[in-house]
Amino acid sequence: MTVALASRLELPPSIFGRLRLLLATVFLIGALGALAAAWTLSKRAATDAYDQLLISSATQISEAITAENGQYSVLPPDSAFETLAQSKDDRFFFAVRAPDGSLLTGEPGLLPGSRHQVDGLPSLDYIDDDGETMRTVTIHRFIASLDTKGWSSVVVAQSLGARYQLVARLMLRIGAIIIFVAALGFLASLEAVKRALRPFDRIGHALSSRRAQDMGPIEVESPTETRALVDTINHTFHRLNERLNKLQNFAGVAAHQIRTPLAALGAQTELLLTDQTAQSRRKRVERIRAHLGKISRLTHQLLGQAMVSYRIDRIPHQEVDLVELVRHVLRDAVPESLSRDLVVEFDYAAPRIPVPGDDINLREALANLVNNAVTHGAVTMLRVRIDEGSDQICIAIADDGPGIASQLWDTATQPFQLPRTEGEGAGLGLSIAADVAKAHGGMLAFAWTAEKLFEISFIVARSAPLEKAA
Amino acid sequence: MRRLPAIIGAAILLLGIGGAVAFHAASDRDPEGDYSPPAGALVTYLPADEDDQGLPLVISGSIEAGFMRPFLLAFQRHNPRLSLVYIQSRNDALLERALWACQQRERTADIYLTSSTDHLVRLANENCATTLPSAIGQAAPAKASWRDQVVAFTVEPAVFVFTRELEGPLPPSHIALLDWLRGFPSDRARVGTYDIELSADGYDLAASDSNQDALYGRLLEGLGRSNIRLYCCSNVMVDALDRREIFFAYNVQLSYAYKAQRAGSRITVILPDDYQALQTLSFMLPKRPRDPDRALKLAQFLVSDEARAIAGHNLVPPGMSPKLAAAQADRLLAQASVTPLLLSLQDRARREHLIREWREAISPVRPEGGNSVSRTSARN
Incomplete structure (x- = not known):
């Protein structure tokens, strides 16, 4: 019942x-x-x-x-x-x-x-x-x-x-008029609703009839009221397309990046079988270990990026204290025993600087930046500073290393675009950091300071970003 | 209840005597009790041709039984197993009894027939009538009916009747009548008309006359100047003409005049051509008829084409060509009217005023023997 x-x-x-x-x-x-x-x-x-x-x-x-x-x-x-x-x-x-x-x-x-x-x-x-x-x-x-x-x-x-x-007599006549007018109004309204909903049918039809690989904007006659919807759909397609391209690009480059050290590793192993002397074998093993290390780092970075991408899309933001976070990152990333003397400075405007965000991603991004500075940059000093703007927070990481040449700044955040020719690494660290910054409503910026220090600014929005970046 | 026919049989013996007839002295106040007719009633019993189908249909009417007989016999031809009792009484007695029965919730007749339609309209106004199917009112002459309760079935115009001995042209209209009365030697000019105080029919016709505002006063004056005698009823007036007691009768019911003509009376009947004082004859079913189904059958018959033909026959002079006769009957029947305006005839003040006015104009010479005040019709 x-x-x-x-x-x-x-x-x-x-x-x-x-x-x-x-x-x-x-x-x-x-x-x-x-x-x-x-x-x-x-x-x-x-x-x-x-x-x-x-x-x-x-x-x-x-x-x-x-x-x-x-x-x-x-x-x-x-x-x-x-x-x-x-x-x-x-x-x-x-x-x-x-x-x-x-x-x-x-x-x-x-x-x-x-x-x-x-x-x-x-x-x-x-x-x-x-x-x-x-x-x-x-x-x-x-x-x-x-x-x-x-x-x-x-x-x-x-x-x-x-x-x-x-x-x-009056009611018969007036009642007939009232019922007629009401019925007319009802039918006219139904027809109006039907007409108003027709563009949605057209959009649905346009979507369902397109081919799977077709990622271009849908072409559908649309009144101004549904223009925004069509635009949003097209925008979403555009972003999806971008994502797919990126993913394909990433898969291609990653395959290439992994294939080369794997081929080298295979060749070294073959050669190991032919090495007669213990000394040459030892040398060979050293090389194999170096290749393995490279593959390991590469894999680590690729998985790191995959994780970052996944979390950007899925994980809701929560309050993260940047001061606490940066302190942890510095402790983890700067080894206790370093071959050189490195001065690490850490300035912050307030004892607690909370922002909405994903702490795992922020940690990964900042760890990459600090790690880069320690591994490739900083000769004697590393300075981390947190500045609070009115709507943005900037974490500036500066070092006295060689930095990145100005002409490479534009492409530095692309994956596998190594800003240097020597050294190891797949060139994913900056890309990850840039993606995370973007997902937090900010960006990654490069600069030379007045003291001739190379400075990377990791900027995040104070409030939740309107749109989660892909 | 089975002894009712026997009682009716006994009542028939009283026919013509004119005494008060009661079927059965109602011993209780039970509405299912027997019907007691108005005082001074004459009872006509029309037995069924075939086996009697129980109780007869009781018709209470003020119309003369001889007038109603052709209608009732024709009705019986369609319903051969139905016997009828027609109880004829004076209009006033009928109204009085009907009102009393309605207010006291006594047994009533099955149907009322009267020439005083104002009486039936009064009864309907007092909520004493059964509403009939609207088809009956629609079938009435000129669709004359009120509330589908009081329905006309024919009309009775008033005519001038003269004895044949009178010389010279006879007046064809009321206006001409005024001149004619003036030229008529008043010593020997004995004129008869209704005593409107005693006769409801006479009152109805006088009220109908009084609607002619311009003429009515002069008419009363003209009649008052004559050597006038007053009568109770049309048939008595026609008899008086036949006996040369009077030479001119004013406002005689047309059907009686034609009937006397057909029977060989030496009279001239003139239907005035300016206007006709006219009664509508109508019927009504009382609120609690004993046998509503058969009463309804009679009502349906009275507005049927067959009844219309009988009504038409009564309205035309003997020997008139069928075409003219039909035209005259239709013209008269078209004047039938049943409206609440008839209630004005029932208003006490208006009635007193009309009678006083009439009485003041007409100083009557009552005929010897007193048959003008006889309470019942003794013809047949």
Whole structure:
């Protein structure tokens, strides 16, 4: 029972179905309201109209009351009967009484409907006659002659058939108009909704009919209202396409990068079998170890980038304290025993600098930067500074190493674009850091400081980025 | 209840005597009790041709039984197993009894037939009538019906009747009648008309006359100047003409005049051509008829084409060509009217005023023997 009720109360699944339900409800309630109003007004109009006739006939009768020689008399005029007979099928009674209350003519049982009204205005009322409701009007008229004077009364009662018929006639016509207009409005609204939803069908059709590898913008005729949707879809396609290209590019380069050291490793292993002397074998093993190290680092970086990409897409941001984070990174990345003396400076504007972000990615990105500085740059010093801007936070990592040549700054953040020719590494560290910065609403920037230090600025937004970068 | 036919049989013996007839003294106030007819009723029993199908249909009417007989016999031809009792009484007695039965919830007749349609309209206005199917009202002459309760079935115009001895051109209209009355020697000019105080038919016709505002006063004056005698009923007036008691009768019911002509009376009947004072004959089913189904059958018959033909036959002079006769009948039937305006005839003040006005104009010479005030029709 409850299941059936719940399923009956369930909204229709489509927008069209829901709007249709809403429109039907609105028009139904509107039509019912209009009908109720029309009913009230018709009833009032019929009551007023026939009350006027009733008052008119009562007035005509009251004007026929005369007093002569102390005797009251009345001769109800034809016009009074004709006025009453206007309500063709209605029963009517009247009673005319002299000031002393004696009946001059009419129905003895019909009593004045209200207490004496000196102002002579008609008073209207309803009475029950043998189960049928009748409308009554009572008029008091002051009659004066030489020897007598007083208030005589006229009561006229009439059944309500003609009023009901008038209301029924009015309601038939008005009701038909209301129902017609409501039905017209409902159908027109349905048609309007159908038309309004048609562009969505077209977009859906355009999407479903395109080929799987087609990543270009969809071409569909679209009114301004759905232009934004089409643009968003096209934008999404564009980004997806970019992502796919990047991924293909990455896969190609990664394959190439891994294949070369693997081939070298294979060749060295072959040569190991041919090495006769222990010394040459030892040398060979050294080389094999160096290759393995390279493969290991490369793999580590590739997996690192894959992880970063994955987390950028999936992991929701939470509050991360940058001061704490940088302190950890520095502790992990700068080895205790280094072959050279390295001074590490760490400045921060506040004891806690919270930003919304993914702490694993931020740690990976900063670790890469610090690691780069320690491994390839810093000769004697490494300086990390956190600056708070109004809407951005900048973590500047500076060292006194050779840095990156200015002409390579633009391409330095591309994967596998090594900003140097010597040394080891796959060139993914800066790319990862740039991606993470972008995902946090910021960027990676390069600069030479006044002290001739090479400085990389890792900039993140203070508040959550509007759009998660791909 | 099985002894009812026997009681009716006994009642038939009273036919023509004119005494008060009661079927059965109602011993209780049970609405299912027997019907007690109005005072001074004449009972006509029309037995079923075939086996009697239980109780007869009780018709209470103010119309003369002889007038109704062709209608009732024709109805019986369609319903041969139905016996009818036609209880004829004066219009006023019928109204009084019907109102009493309605207010006291006593047993009523099955159907009322009257020439005083204002009485039936009054009964319907008092909520004493059964509403009939609207097809019956639609089939009535001139569709004359009120609330589908009071329905016309024919009309009874008033005519001028003269004895054949009168010389010179006879007046064809009310206006001409005024001149004619003026030129008529008042010493020997004995004129008859209804006593409207005693006769509801006469009152109805006088009320109909009084609608002609311009003429009515002069008409009363003209009649008042004559040597006038007052009668209760049309048939008595026609008899008086036949006996040369009077030479001119004003406002005689047309069907009686034609009937006397057909029977060989030496009279001239003139249907005024300016206007006709006219009664509408109508029927009504009381609120609690004992046998509503068969009463409804009679109602349906009374507005049928067959009944219309009988009504038409009564409205034309003997020997008129069928084409002219049909035209005249149609013209008269088209004047049938049943409206709530008839309630004005029932207003006490208006009634008193009309009678007082009439009485002041007409100082009657009552005929000897007093048959003008006889309470019942003794013809047949």
